[in-house]
Amino acid sequence: MPQYGWLLDPKRCVECRACEAACKQWNKVPFGVRLRQVRIYESSAGKVSALAGACNHCDNAWCMKACPVKAIWRNANGALSIDGGKCLGCRQCAAFCPYQAPQWNEDLKVMQKCDQCPDRVEAGQLPACAALCPTGALRFATWDDIKETGVARIDNVSNPAGTRPRIRFVVAGFPG
Amino acid sequence: MPDSSPSLLALTLAGQALLQSDPNRIAVPSGADGPLAGQIRLAQAAPDAVTQEYTRLFLNPAGVECHLWQSVHAAEPRLFGPAHHSALEWFRRFGAEPQQSNEPADHLGLLLLFYARLIEEGVPGDVTGAYFNDHIAWAAEFTSKLRQQARHPLYLALAREIQSILASGGTQAM
Amino acid sequence: MAITRRHLFQAGGAGLFAAPSAFGAFEQYLQPASRSAADVRKLVTCCGFCTPACGMQVTVQDGVATFVEGLPGDAHGAGHLCGKGTSSANFFYDPDRLKYPMKRTNPRRGLDDDPGFVRISWTEALDTIAEKFGGYIKNHGAESLLFLSRNSPDLLTRLINALGIVNRVDHNDICFTADQAVRKYTTGGKTWCEDFENARYIVLFGWDLVAKNKIPAVKGILAARQKGVKVIHFSTNQTATSRMASEYIPVRPGSDPAIALAMINVMLTENLFDQDFVTKYTNFHQYESEIRSHFAPYTPEWASPLCDVPADVIRRIGQEFGRARGMAPAYKKTLTANYTNATQMSHAQVILQILGGTIDREGGNYFARTHSVPGVDTVYPRPANPPKTGRRIDGRDKLFFVNDVDQGIFATLADGMLRRYPGMIKGAFINAYDVKGFPQPLRMVEALKTVEFIVTYDFLPSDTVMLSDIVLPSSHQFESNDIITRNFNAKYPQSVVRQAVAAPYFEARGTGNLVIELGKRLCPDYFKTPDGAWISGSTLLNEKTKRAGLGETFAEFRAKGIVESPAPFVPRTNFTAPNAGGKCQIYVPQFKDKGFEPLPHWHLKREQPSAAYPYYFVTYIPGTHRRNTTQNCSILHEMMPTNQVTIHPATAARHGIREGDPVRISSRVGAIELPARLSRTVREDVVLVPHGFGHRSRSLGNAANKGARDGDLIPDLTPEEMLALMDFGGSGAIMDAVVNIGRA
Known part of the structure; x- marks a missing residue:
C-alpha cells in the first residue's frame, strides 16, 4: 500500500482556513474540536508564518506508545487513528504529541485526531483539507514525493526529528 | 412492556402542544383527563396568551429559551443536523415522512407523535426502545429548560408530561 | 440500530398509515413516505458571502447541504473557496436564524429591551407594512421613508423608484463610492477587473484582498508571484497580502496619496510612461502643461516625511512601475478607501494606471466582459416613475459626484436623522444591514429610535432586528435562484447558476418575492406584465435567461451550471467618461466645474495624532x-x-x-x-x-x-x-x- 505524507508551503498560506472548514464538514467534527488548525507564528523579529497544523502521522509515534490501552492504530497507508471505543480519555497522547494534534471531545469524552480521511484516500481523493486548499499551501502526496520536495525543519515551529513525522516544508520563496 | 409504556394520549397531546401554538388547534378527546388535557381546554378560552408564550419559549428572535429540534441540542447546535437525517431514516423505514418538508424532521413534537404510533402499532419493545434512545431521551435537557422558563401553566403541565414520558420510556428502554 | 425485516413486518407491512391513529394527530403531521432511502446529489451554485460569488458544488442529502466545495471551471474561485464559503452550510443551518415573520409588542426600543416578538403570518406582515408605508407617503411624502439597502436586486430598485423613494441609503461610502465616482470621469466606469496573471509589476496601496481571502485576488497575486512578478505592498500593517508580496513597505496611515503623487511625479519627470497610450487615449496633451506643473512639487523627497517611506524607495518604485508599465489595482474595499483623502487617492491611482497604459489592457485593469442579463425594466417595461422630490436625509445632494453614482452614505445618516431633519423619517425598511456597520453605531441606534415604524429583513437576529417593529426572515443563497455573471476575472463572458440547493426553510422568503408582494399592495401598476398578470420571479428569471442567451429556460441554464462565451480580448479604444471625446481623463474638467480640483492634490486625512489621542x-x-x-x-x-x-x-x-x-x-x-x-x-x-x-x-x-x-x-x-x-x-x-x- 502507498505511504503518504504532508507538505506545507507557508508562503502560500493566506489564513483562509478552508482546510479547517473542509475537515470539519467532511468529518462532522463537533464544535470545540479542531483536528486541523491554521496557526500563526511570529518570530521575535516580526516575521510571520502561517501553517496548517494537524496530526503528522509520525513513523515513530509517541502518542501510540503513550496510549495505555493501545487505542491508537495505524492503517495500511500509514495513517494513525484513535479508536473511540477503546479510548479512556486519559489524554496521554496529547501530552506526548509535539503538534497539539489529539483533541479532547468533551461530548464523547474521548480524544480525536486527524485520521487522514481514509474514506477519501481509498476512493482516490485527497483528504478534504488538502483538496479544498485554494493555494497549494497544504499538499498531500506519496511520502516518497514529499520527501524529495521539502525540508524537515522550518523556523518558528517545533518539529522534533525523534517522532519521524510525515511532514516536510517548502522553504524556497517565489522566483524573482 | 405495555404497562411501562407512556399513554398514547399523553404522547399525542404533548406532541401536538409542541407543534401547535394555537391551543384551539389541538384536538383533546372528550373524556381525556389529566393536567395537560385540562390546561389545553382552559387555554382554549384564552388562546393569545399561549401563542405569545409559545413564541417566547420556542421561536423568539430575541432569544429562544428551549429549542424544539434535537439537532440544536447536539454538541454542535445546528438545524438539519445528524438527528434530522436519523429521524427521517426512522420515519422512512416505517413508510412515513413529515408533511412539512421545509422544517426539520427532528422536532420533538413529531418525534413524540411517531413514538406514539410505534407503540400503538405494537412495534416490539426493543425497536421502540432503540427509537427512544435515539430520539426521545435527549428531551430531558429540553424539559428541564422548559420547566425553568415556562410562565404559562399549559407549558408547565407540558414539561411535567414530557418528564413522565421520559421516565416511563426510560424504564421500557432497559 | 439496524431495523430488521421482521420488525417492519410486525409494524404492519403497509406501514403506519394502514389504519387511522388513535387520536388522529399522527396523520395531521406525518404522511406516507415519498421515498424509501436518502436522496444524495451534487449541485452547482454560487457563494453568497461576497461579491466574487465563487462557484460552488454542494453535496445535498434529502435537500440538506452536507458538504460544500469549489467549482472547477469557474472563473472566480477556479475550483476553490475560502474558509467562509466552505462553511456556508454551517452558516445556513444556524439554529438562531430567523424563521417566521414577527411583530414587536414592546414599544420601548433599545438594544437592551426585549422586543416581545410574537409570530405573525406573511400576509399580516405585508399588509401592515403596506398600510404603514402607504400612509407615510400619503401624509408626509416619500421623503419620510428610509430604505437602508443596496440598489439590488432590480425588483427592489423598481419598487423604490415606483414609490418615489428619495432616501435609499447604502454602505458604499465605506467601500468603493469615491473610486466609482472618480472612475466615471476618468476611465468611464468600473475598471475593476485585474489581470494579475499578465501583469508586469504590481503596486498595492493598502489593498488587502489576499488577507481578506477573496479567492480571485488570492489566485491572481499567487499567479503573478509564481511568474516572478514584483508585488509591492504599501500598508499600515503586515498582513497575508504583505507576506505574499515581494516587498512590504509600512506606511503612515492615510498617507498613500503622497506616495502615489510622488510616483506620478517620477514617471512624468523621467518620462517613464506609456507614451502611445497616453497620446492616443487620454487628454494628457490637451492639459500637459497644467499636469506637469501640478505634479512638479510632489517629489519623492516631499512625500517621504509624510508617509515615512525613504525618498529613494519611492523613486525606485516609481521608476520600476513606469518602466514595467505596472498595474495598481483599484482600492475598492481597502484601507485607502477609508480616509477623508480617498477621492484624491483614487484619482492619483487612476492616473498611475493611465500613465502605465494599463486601462483595459492585458496585464492591467480592465472592464468586465459579461453576458448581458436584462433587468426587470427591460423585460417588463414599466409606467413612468414619479419624480423624486424631498429632502435627502444623508445630505448626499450636496455631493454632486456621489449623487451621480447613486451610492451611500452611511457616515452621515445618523447626523441627518438626529440633527438635520429630526423626525422626518417615519418608516424604515432595513435590508440586512446591522447598526454595527455604521461609524458610531450607538448614534445610529439613537437615530433609529426616532423612527415610528421599522421593518427589518434579515437572516439572523442582528442588533438591528432587536430594534424593529416587524421582522421578516430572508432566504440564504442556498434557497435562491439567480444568474451570477463573473465580474472580476472577466476577459470574456462567463455566468454561473445560483440555484436553490435546499427548499426555503421555515417561512424564509427571497427579496424578489417580498418586493413583488409589497409592490402588489403599494404600486400594483409597476408589478404587472404587459398582459396584465402579476410579475412572477420565476417567469422573470426564465425570460432573463433566454434574453441573455444562457438557455431557453432557467432550468436549462441550471442543468449546464456554467455558460461561457470565449472570445479574444479586444482592448477598448473608445472610453466613455462623460463629454471627454472618447478619451480617458487625467485632468478632469468636470471636477473643476463643480468647484473641486481637476487634478489630485495632497490633503492630510481628517484626524491627526495629538497629545490626547496619539x-x-x-x-x-x-x-x-x-x-x-x-x-x-x-x-x-x-x-x-x-x-x-x-x-x-x-x-x-x-x-x-x-x-x-x-x-x-x-x-x-x-x-x-x-x-x-x-x-x-x-x-x-x-x-x-x-x-x-x-x-x-x-x-x-x-x-x-x-x-x-x-x-x-x-x-x-x-x-x-x-x-x-x-x-x-x-x-x-x-x-x-x-x-x-x-x-x-
Whole structure:
C-alpha cells in the first residue's frame, strides 16, 4: 500500500482556513474540536508564518506508545487513528504529541485526531483539507514525493526529528 | 412492556402542544383527563396568551429559551443536523415522512407523535426502545429548560408530561 | 440500530398509515413516505458571502447541504473557496436564524429591551407594512421613508423608484463610492477587473484582498508571484497580502496619496510612461502643461516625511512601475478607501494606471466582459416613475459626484436623522444591514429610535432586528435562484447558476418575492406584465435567461451550471467618461466645474495624532468573517470567536501593557475595551482592531457579547465636513480616527 505524507508551503498560506472548514464538514467534527488548525507564528523579529497544523502521522509515534490501552492504530497507508471505543480519555497522547494534534471531545469524552480521511484516500481523493486548499499551501502526496520536495525543519515551529513525522516544508520563496 | 409504556394520549397531546401554538388547534378527546388535557381546554378560552408564550419559549428572535429540534441540542447546535437525517431514516423505514418538508424532521413534537404510533402499532419493545434512545431521551435537557422558563401553566403541565414520558420510556428502554 | 425485516413486518407491512391513529394527530403531521432511502446529489451554485460569488458544488442529502466545495471551471474561485464559503452550510443551518415573520409588542426600543416578538403570518406582515408605508407617503411624502439597502436586486430598485423613494441609503461610502465616482470621469466606469496573471509589476496601496481571502485576488497575486512578478505592498500593517508580496513597505496611515503623487511625479519627470497610450487615449496633451506643473512639487523627497517611506524607495518604485508599465489595482474595499483623502487617492491611482497604459489592457485593469442579463425594466417595461422630490436625509445632494453614482452614505445618516431633519423619517425598511456597520453605531441606534415604524429583513437576529417593529426572515443563497455573471476575472463572458440547493426553510422568503408582494399592495401598476398578470420571479428569471442567451429556460441554464462565451480580448479604444471625446481623463474638467480640483492634490486625512489621542486607529475586516454577519456561524466562530487589539510591543511597553491585558481604547467619540495582542506586524503608532464583533443581540448563541465594536471609536461625518475636506467622492472615512490606549 502507498505511504503518504504532508507538505506545507507557508508562503502560500493566506489564513483562509478552508482546510479547517473542509475537515470539519467532511468529518462532522463537533464544535470545540479542531483536528486541523491554521496557526500563526511570529518570530521575535516580526516575521510571520502561517501553517496548517494537524496530526503528522509520525513513523515513530509517541502518542501510540503513550496510549495505555493501545487505542491508537495505524492503517495500511500509514495513517494513525484513535479508536473511540477503546479510548479512556486519559489524554496521554496529547501530552506526548509535539503538534497539539489529539483533541479532547468533551461530548464523547474521548480524544480525536486527524485520521487522514481514509474514506477519501481509498476512493482516490485527497483528504478534504488538502483538496479544498485554494493555494497549494497544504499538499498531500506519496511520502516518497514529499520527501524529495521539502525540508524537515522550518523556523518558528517545533518539529522534533525523534517522532519521524510525515511532514516536510517548502522553504524556497517565489522566483524573482 | 405495555404497562411501562407512556399513554398514547399523553404522547399525542404533548406532541401536538409542541407543534401547535394555537391551543384551539389541538384536538383533546372528550373524556381525556389529566393536567395537560385540562390546561389545553382552559387555554382554549384564552388562546393569545399561549401563542405569545409559545413564541417566547420556542421561536423568539430575541432569544429562544428551549429549542424544539434535537439537532440544536447536539454538541454542535445546528438545524438539519445528524438527528434530522436519523429521524427521517426512522420515519422512512416505517413508510412515513413529515408533511412539512421545509422544517426539520427532528422536532420533538413529531418525534413524540411517531413514538406514539410505534407503540400503538405494537412495534416490539426493543425497536421502540432503540427509537427512544435515539430520539426521545435527549428531551430531558429540553424539559428541564422548559420547566425553568415556562410562565404559562399549559407549558408547565407540558414539561411535567414530557418528564413522565421520559421516565416511563426510560424504564421500557432497559 | 439496524431495523430488521421482521420488525417492519410486525409494524404492519403497509406501514403506519394502514389504519387511522388513535387520536388522529399522527396523520395531521406525518404522511406516507415519498421515498424509501436518502436522496444524495451534487449541485452547482454560487457563494453568497461576497461579491466574487465563487462557484460552488454542494453535496445535498434529502435537500440538506452536507458538504460544500469549489467549482472547477469557474472563473472566480477556479475550483476553490475560502474558509467562509466552505462553511456556508454551517452558516445556513444556524439554529438562531430567523424563521417566521414577527411583530414587536414592546414599544420601548433599545438594544437592551426585549422586543416581545410574537409570530405573525406573511400576509399580516405585508399588509401592515403596506398600510404603514402607504400612509407615510400619503401624509408626509416619500421623503419620510428610509430604505437602508443596496440598489439590488432590480425588483427592489423598481419598487423604490415606483414609490418615489428619495432616501435609499447604502454602505458604499465605506467601500468603493469615491473610486466609482472618480472612475466615471476618468476611465468611464468600473475598471475593476485585474489581470494579475499578465501583469508586469504590481503596486498595492493598502489593498488587502489576499488577507481578506477573496479567492480571485488570492489566485491572481499567487499567479503573478509564481511568474516572478514584483508585488509591492504599501500598508499600515503586515498582513497575508504583505507576506505574499515581494516587498512590504509600512506606511503612515492615510498617507498613500503622497506616495502615489510622488510616483506620478517620477514617471512624468523621467518620462517613464506609456507614451502611445497616453497620446492616443487620454487628454494628457490637451492639459500637459497644467499636469506637469501640478505634479512638479510632489517629489519623492516631499512625500517621504509624510508617509515615512525613504525618498529613494519611492523613486525606485516609481521608476520600476513606469518602466514595467505596472498595474495598481483599484482600492475598492481597502484601507485607502477609508480616509477623508480617498477621492484624491483614487484619482492619483487612476492616473498611475493611465500613465502605465494599463486601462483595459492585458496585464492591467480592465472592464468586465459579461453576458448581458436584462433587468426587470427591460423585460417588463414599466409606467413612468414619479419624480423624486424631498429632502435627502444623508445630505448626499450636496455631493454632486456621489449623487451621480447613486451610492451611500452611511457616515452621515445618523447626523441627518438626529440633527438635520429630526423626525422626518417615519418608516424604515432595513435590508440586512446591522447598526454595527455604521461609524458610531450607538448614534445610529439613537437615530433609529426616532423612527415610528421599522421593518427589518434579515437572516439572523442582528442588533438591528432587536430594534424593529416587524421582522421578516430572508432566504440564504442556498434557497435562491439567480444568474451570477463573473465580474472580476472577466476577459470574456462567463455566468454561473445560483440555484436553490435546499427548499426555503421555515417561512424564509427571497427579496424578489417580498418586493413583488409589497409592490402588489403599494404600486400594483409597476408589478404587472404587459398582459396584465402579476410579475412572477420565476417567469422573470426564465425570460432573463433566454434574453441573455444562457438557455431557453432557467432550468436549462441550471442543468449546464456554467455558460461561457470565449472570445479574444479586444482592448477598448473608445472610453466613455462623460463629454471627454472618447478619451480617458487625467485632468478632469468636470471636477473643476463643480468647484473641486481637476487634478489630485495632497490633503492630510481628517484626524491627526495629538497629545490626547496619539495613535492612528486602523480597523480591518478579517479574512475569517464576512463583515459583521458570520460571527455566529459555529465553524467561523471557532476559528475567530472575538476580537483583540493589536499593538506593537514597544508601544505596549510604554503603557505597561502585556500580552492579554485588558486595554481601554478611547477616541473623541467613545471607548472600548479589548485584550491586547502584541505584534511587530503593526507600526508603533498604529492601534489595530478587527471589525465585526461586539454583537449585543442575545439570541446570537455564539456571538452575543463577544468582543467590542470598532465603530464606537470612529466619528461619523456631515456632508459639510466632507466638502470642507475636499472628500467630494464621499468616503465614509472609517479609518480616519485617532485614539489613546491604556491598561484597563
